[in-house]
Amino acid sequence: MAEELVLLGLWASPFAMRVKIALAENGIDYESKEQDLLNKSPLLLEMNPIHKKVPVLIHKGKPICESLIIIEYINEIVLNALMLWTPKSERQAGKGLVESFKALEGELGDKPYSGGGIFGFIDIALIPFHNFFYAFETIGKFSMEE
Ligand SMILES: N[C@@H](CCC(=O)N[C@@H](CS)C(=O)NCC(=O)O)C(=O)O
Incomplete structure (x- = not known):
């Protein structure tokens, strides 16, 4: 599952932390890609081109943005x-x-x-x-x- 789920996050982000908690609570493996918000990665810009913010959960190459929406997605x-x-x-x-x-x-x-x-x-x-x-x-x- 880890190769199918990638989290673009940042250790200090409470929004990313929401997603990390939801993933941990559900026992879901994922790959964490910490982001530098002062130097945004091409992946972050590609996956969240409008808001350019973390967290973004990438499931099988498709991005889900907005922490609360990501949590809903995980919990579904x-x-x-x-x-x-x-x-x-x-x-x-x-x-x-x-x-x-x-x-x-x-x-x-x-x-x-x-x-x-x-x-x-x-x-x-x-x-x-x-x-x-x-x-x-x-x-x-x-x-x-x-
Ligand atoms: N409403 C968004 C807020 C996300 C957010 O504000 N993330 C901050 C980090 S805590 C960010 O990526 N900021 C980068 C920027 O504003 O350029 C969510 O719940 O996911």
Whole structure:
């Protein structure tokens, strides 16, 4: 995964630190490329040509800018889902995906919605991903229900 994920950051940047925390919390390997903001690298200028700021997360060559958006991207089940299709990390990814769903289920408990009785933000964010369950089960060879 490390070769697929590169973080353009800076040790002193609290915005880059947000991303480093999210990556660490999710156990995701990445290559860190520290930037000199007084002498911006061609890579930073190419990946964030408008704002020219760190952090930038580069996933398979494509940049994601803005720390909070990067964190959303990292936290999306999609990252686990993408990893599921990567043969090298297949076993690890399947485990990560199942762990994510276990954590979500643990939070939900017996409540009908994530906010208790109120349908809200997290429910809207997650429900459309149920469309992927069949593919997860078929490719990952496990049962979502289990
Ligand atoms: N809203 C951005 C802020 C990023 C930001 O301000 N980064 C600073 C470093 S802490 C930067 O790259 N500054 C370079 C510049 O302004 O030229 C985010 O959340 O990612």
